[in-house]
Amino acid sequence: xxxxxxxxxxxxxxxxxxxxxxxxxxxxxxxxxxxxxxxxxxxxxxxxxxxxxxxxxxxxxxxxxxxxxxxxxxxxxxxxxxxxxxxxxxxxxxxxxxxxxxxxxxxxxxxxxxxxxxxxxxxxxxxxxxxxxxxxxxxxxxxxxxxxxxxxxxxxxxxxxxxxxxxxxxxxxxxxxxxxxxxxxxxxxxxxxxxxxxxxxxxxxxxxxxxxxxxxxxxxxxxxxxxxxxxxxx
Amino acid sequence: xxxxxxxxxxxxxxxxxxxxxxxxxxxxxxxxxxxxxxxxxxxxxxxxxxxxxxxxxxxxxxxxxxxxxxxxxxxxxxxxxxxxxxxxxxxxxxxxxxxxxxxxxxxxxxxxxxxxxxxxxxxxxxxxxxxxxxxxxxxxxxxxxxxxxxxxxxxxxxxxxxxxxxxxxxxxxxxxxxxxxxxxxxxxxxxxxxxxxxxxxxxxxxxxxxxxxxxxxxxxxxxxxxxxxxxxxxxxxxxxxxxxxxxxxxxxxxxxxxxxxxxxxxxxxxxxxxxxxxxxxxxxxxxxxxxxxxxxxxxxxxxxxxxxxxxxxxxxxxxxxxxxxxxxxxxxxxxxxxxxxxxxxxxxxxxxxxxxxxxxxxxxxxxxxxxxxxxxxxxxxxxxxxxxxxxxxxxxxxxxxxxxxxxxxxxxxxxxxxxxxx
Numbered sequence: 001x002x003x004x005x006x007x008x009x010x011x012x013x014x015x016x017x018x019x020x021x022x023x024x025x026x027x028x029x030x031x032x033x034x035x036x037x038x039x040x041x042x043x044x045x046x047x048x049x050x051x052x053x054x055x056x057x058x059x060x061x062x063x064x065x066x067x068x069x070x071x072x073x074x075x076x077x078x079x080x081x082x083x084x085x086x087x088x089x090x091x092x093x094x095x096x097x098x099x100x101x102x103x104x105x106x107x108x109x110x111x112x113x114x115x116x117x118x119x120x121x122x123x124x125x126x127x128x129x130x131x132x133x134x135x136x137x138x139x140x141x142x143x144x145x146x147x148x149x150x151x152x153x154x155x156x157x158x159x160x161x162x163x164x165x166x167x168x169x170x171x172x173x174x175x176x177x178x179x180x181x182x183x184x185x186x187x188x189x190x191x192x193x194x195x196x197x198x199x200x201x202x203x204x205x206x207x208x209x210x211x212x213x214x215x216x217x218x219x220x221x222x223x224x225x226x227x228x229x230x231x232x233x234x
Numbered sequence: 235x236x237x238x239x240x241x242x243x244x245x246x247x248x249x250x251x252x253x254x255x256x257x258x259x260x261x262x263x264x265x266x267x268x269x270x271x272x273x274x275x276x277x278x279x280x281x282x283x284x285x286x287x288x289x290x291x292x293x294x295x296x297x298x299x300x301x302x303x304x305x306x307x308x309x310x311x312x313x314x315x316x317x318x319x320x321x322x323x324x325x326x327x328x329x330x331x332x333x334x335x336x337x338x339x340x341x342x343x344x345x346x347x348x349x350x351x352x353x354x355x356x357x358x359x360x361x362x363x364x365x366x367x368x369x370x371x372x373x374x375x376x377x378x379x380x381x382x383x384x385x386x387x388x389x390x391x392x393x394x395x396x397x398x399x400x401x402x403x404x405x406x407x408x409x410x411x412x413x414x415x416x417x418x419x420x421x422x423x424x425x426x427x428x429x430x431x432x433x434x435x436x437x438x439x440x441x442x443x444x445x446x447x448x449x450x451x452x453x454x455x456x457x458x459x460x461x462x463x464x465x466x467x468x469x470x471x472x473x474x475x476x477x478x479x480x481x482x483x484x485x486x487x488x489x490x491x492x493x494x495x496x497x498x499x500x501x502x503x504x505x506x507x508x509x510x511x512x513x514x515x516x517x518x519x520x521x522x523x524x525x526x527x528x529x530x531x532x533x534x535x536x537x538x539x540x541x542x543x544x545x546x547x548x549x550x551x552x553x554x555x556x557x558x559x560x561x562x563x564x565x566x567x568x569x570x571x572x573x574x575x576x577x578x579x580x581x582x583x584x585x586x587x588x589x590x591x592x593x594x595x596x597x598x599x600x601x602x603x604x605x606x607x608x609x610x611x612x613x614x615x616x617x618x619x620x621x622x623x624x625x626x627x628x629x630x631x632x633x634x635x636x637x638x639x640x641x642x643x644x645x646x647x648x649x650x651x652x653x654x655x656x
Contacts, residue, residue, distance in 0.1 A: 059596070059597075137599060140551060140598065140599070140602055141599075141602065143547065143548065143551070144548070144551070144602055144605040144606060145605075146547075147543065147544050147547045147548055147608075147609065148485070148486060148544075148605065148608050148609070150540055150543070154547050155547055231398050231399060231401060231530075231532060231615075232399050232400060233400065233401055233402035233403075233485050233488040233489075233611075234400055234402060234403055234423055234425075234488050234491070234492065
C-alpha cells in the first residue's frame with residue numbers, strides 16, 4: 001500500500017516537474033516578448049510623440065475642440081494622450097502575443113479576435129477625431145456666416161450643425177467598431193427625424209409669422225434695404 | 235516659362251499673330267456686359283489719342299460670362315470711336331478676347347494678362363476694371379505715361395471719392411500697409427493700375443499664383459510685391475470714380491481680397507517690415523487726395539447693431555483671437571449706448587494687430603479669422619461716420635492721417651505679438 005502510494009506520488013511529481021519543465025521555457029519566452037514589447041512600445045511612443053509635436057497636433061486638436069474637452073476632463077494634451085494610447089496598444093499587443101506562447105487553451109481565439117478588432121478601433125478613433133474637427137470647423141463657419149448675414153440666433157444654428165455632425169460621427173464610429181450596430185442606426189434615425197419634425201413644427205406653428213415673412217422675402221421681389229454695405233468698402 | 239501652362243492654344247495663336255507690342259491693356263471680365271463696352275471704347279480712344287506711335291493691344295480675359303460680355307468687347311473693339319474726334323493712329327490697335335482657365339478668381343485673370351504681356355514683350359502694361367463707367371481716355375494716359383516716360387514700375391490710382399467711400403481702405407488697408415511696408419500707397423488694392431514689363435516678369439517668376447490669398451487679392455499682392463521688390467512706385471490722380479450701380483456689398487469678399495492678403499504677406503515679410511521705421515511718400519502725379527462731401531443717407535444704426543451683435547455672438551471665436559484686455563474693452567464699448575459709442579483708434583489698431591498675429595499663429599482657420607474681423611470693422615466704420623459726419627475734406631484727411639500714425643506707433647506691439655511674447 002505504502003509502496004503504491006510512493007509510486008503514484010513520484011509519478012505525479014515527475015509529471016508536474018515535466019509540465020513545469022515544459023511551461024518554464026514558454027514563460028521565459030512570454031516574459032522576453034513582454035519586455036521586448038515594452039521597449040518597442042516605448043520607442044513607438046517617442047516616435048509618435050515627436051511626429052505629433054512636429055505636426056503641431058495639439059493646435060489641430062485645439063481647432064477641433066478636442067483640447068478643451070480634454071482640459072475639462074483633466075486629461076493630458078492630445079499629443080500625450082495619443083502617444084500613450086499607441087504605447088499601450090502596442091504593449092498590450094505584445095503581451096497578448098506573449099500569452100499566446102503559453103499555449104493556454106481558449107485564449108488563442110480571444111487573442112486573435114483582439115488583433116482583428118485593432119484596425120477597426122483605429123478607424124473609429126480616426127473617424128471620431130476628424131468628425132469632431134469637422135463639427136468644430138463647420139459650426140464656426142456657420143456662426144460667422146450667420147453673424148455676418150445678420151441672421152437671428154446664430155449660435156443656435158451653429159450649435160444645431162455641430163450637434164448633427166457629432167451625432168453622425170458617433171454613429172459612424174460605433175458602426176466602425178461594431179457596437180450595437182442596429183441600435184445606433186435606429187437611434188440616429190429617430191433623433192434626426194425627431195429633430196427635423198420638431199423644427200418643422202416649431203417653424204410652421206410656433207413661428208407662423210416668421211415663416212410667412214421668410215417665404216415672402218424669398219418669393220417676392222426684395223425691397224431694397226438701406227444697408228451699410230451700400231458704402232463700398234473698397 | 236509659366237505662360238505655357240496658362241495660355242490656351244487658340245489664345246497663343248492670336249498672340250503670335252499680334253507679335254511684339256509696346257503697350258498692353260488688360261480688361262478682366264465676368265458678366266460685365268452692361269459696362270464693359272463703354273470701358274473698352276474709352277481704353278481704345280485713350281490708346282489711339284495718347285499713344286498713336288506705339289504698338290498696342292487690348293486683351294480681354296473673361297471668366298466665362300453668360301451675358302455676352304466677350305461679344306460686346308469684340309463689338310466695342312471695332313465700333314466707331316465717339317470719344318475722340320481726331321484720331322490718326324499710326325499703328326494697328328489689336329484687340330483680343332479670351333477665356334481663362336481656373337474659375338473666376340481675379341488671380342487667374344491677372345495671371346493670364348501677365349503671361350500674355352511676358353510673351354508679347356510688352357514693356358508697358360495696364361489693367362482696367364470693366365465696371366469703371368467713369369473711365370475717360372485721359373485715365374489711360376495718366377496711368378501709362380509714368381511707366382512709358384519715367385520708367386516707373388507700378389502706377390496706382392488716386393480717385394476723387396466720397397468721404398465715406400472705401401472705408402475699409404481708409405481705415406485699415408491703407409494705414410496698415412503704410413505702417414508695415416513704409417510706403418504711402420493710397421490704393422493698395424487698385425481697380426486700375428499700370429506696370430512695367432520688368433515688374434510683370436518679376437511677379438511671374440514668383441511662386442505666388444498658386445497661393446489662395448494671391449488668387450483672391452492679386453492686386454494687393456502685386457502692390458506689396460512691388461514694394462518688397464524695391465520697384466519704382468508712383469501714384470496718379472485719375473478723377474472721379476463712379477460708384478458702381480451694384481455696390482460691392484460683399485464685405486467678406488472685400489476683407490479676403492485685401493486684409494487676408496495683407497495678413498498673409500506678413501508671413502514672409504515681417505523681418506523687412508520690422509527693420510523699416512518711418513513711412514515714405516510715393517511720388518504722386520496730380521492731386522494727392524480729393525474727397526467729395528455731398529450728403530449720403532447711411533443706416534448707421536444698423537452698423538452699430540451688427541457690431542454689438544457680432545461681439546456678443548462671436549465671443550468664443552474672438553476669445554481665441556484677441557487678448558483678454560482687448561476683448562474686455564470691446565465687450566465694454568459694446569454696452570455703451572449708440573450715441574456715446576466710440577471705437578477709438580488705439581483699440582482698433584490693437585484689435586487689427588492682434589488679428590494679424592493670430593492669423594500668423596493660425597489659432598483657428600485663417601479664413602475664419604479674416605471673417606471674424608467684419609463686425610469689428612462695422613464698429614469702426616460707425617465711429618468714422620459719426621466722427622466725420624460734418625467734417626470738411628481736410629478734417630477727414632487729418633483723421634485718416636491720425637489713424638495712420640496710430641498704426642505706425644503701434645507697430646512694435648504687432649512685432650511683440652508676432653514673436654509670441656505677449
